[in-house]
Amino acid sequence: MTDQTQYLTTPQGRRIAHVQVPGAGPGVVFLGGFKSDMQGTKAIHLQAWAERTGRAFLRLDYSGHGQSSGAFTDGCIGDWAEDAQAVISELTTGPQVLVGSSMGGWISLLTARAMTPRIAGLVTIAAAPDFTEDSMWAGFDSTQRAGLQNEGQIALPSEYGEPYIITQKLIEDGRAHLVLRQPLQLAFPVRFLQGTADLDVDKSVALRLLEHATGPDMRLTLVDGADHRFSDVDCLALIETAVEDVIARSERNT
Template identity: 50%
Template sequence: MSETSEFLERPDGERLAWRKVDGAGPAVVWLGGFKSDMAGTKAQAIAEWAQANGRAYVRFDYFGHGESSGDFRDGTITRWREDALAVLDALTEGPVVLVGSSMGGWVACLAAMAVPERVKAMVLIAPAPDFTEKLMKPEIPPEGLADLARDGVWLRPSEYGEPYPITAALLEDGARWSILEAQEVPIEAPVRILQGGEDPDVPWSHALQLAHAIKSPDVVFTLVKDGDHRLSRAEDLTRLISALEDVIL
């Protein structure tokens, strides 16, 4: 199966870049991480698996990410959630399996809560629900808080390249989409979570909190003791594909 690519036009004129493999369902939908894109190692590994096995697969870039239009600084959890739901509506039919990495794990949960009848299962890699409030905000240094108060943006250093612009709007909006404050996350589909024990960005305890909160009784949490945040080594990709096959076949 070959992979096609195109843009999804949004009502506000912005364009979401996507790639799609036609095949048997349920369609697998990739939801990437914060400042990531659909060309990453894990997304590509799933594309190769889909092509080799005749499975339907969709990956895309959020507003302000990768090949999509828009300024990253203008992005919010609200906007990226809307992007995910627009892709589900326009590019898939019937049940889907959501695969979310880092922030994509949060977006996947929000999408599953919005359209539970569509979501057959989920695979989450280092899921970071509520990361703006729980993980990012507490670590902003005094000079970062001053930048946010003065300019509305803080340039957060990153191990993965250029500093990430963190806006006051992103932090304020993220707080509105918190899901871990409730006693239960109302997701009833099967969920598989892969988490690195040496993840410097998402502590394993944070991902485990999500696993405990999800309502579904069919939740499997796998701790990769020496794994980092990306979980993109060959052995990690094997685990990812195995988790995907566990819930899709």
């Protein structure tokens, strides 16, 4: 499988690591989660699917993630959305299907809003739109909120390794990029995937997203017992099926 990491310098001066596979359009772009990287199970699995089916594919590390430049604590939602949009603008041609996992679901919604003419479809996996406000800030106690204001950051425990450092910049920038407080039009095929045993993103978030967004072809699939990783054999197969369905429907509509 191709693993030729290349780098793109964005208009903001950030150096973004990415792996790109040539193939037929519409291309597929994988957008990962908070503090994850492009070496994750879902990204690698989708690339193998793309190479097997001859589909153009792109995965990337946001700034402060993986092999890209910058410190994680310097980043925020707006920066990471800019990173994704710069890579898509510079490296792809024609319509693209966005596949957003967790925070990548939020990034994909921002990207779809900013680049609507370029988007052929959308698949989200445990999408976490507006999580800095609705999950983090809403869940902080008075001590944590004071720590953010006084120290500029706090540490949150993580099941995935070292604690997450949450900055005041991340919270404040998140408020400038909320997608569930204003109309969200998705004028292309959309598939939302969500596990019922997800401890990081409750299924109520997926239901809220489905109810809030408007579009001609949106479906939510709930997988009983699936967790936030959504990476077992059955879940990976479901992601493939969702991407193929979106591609087929987008081609039918053109």
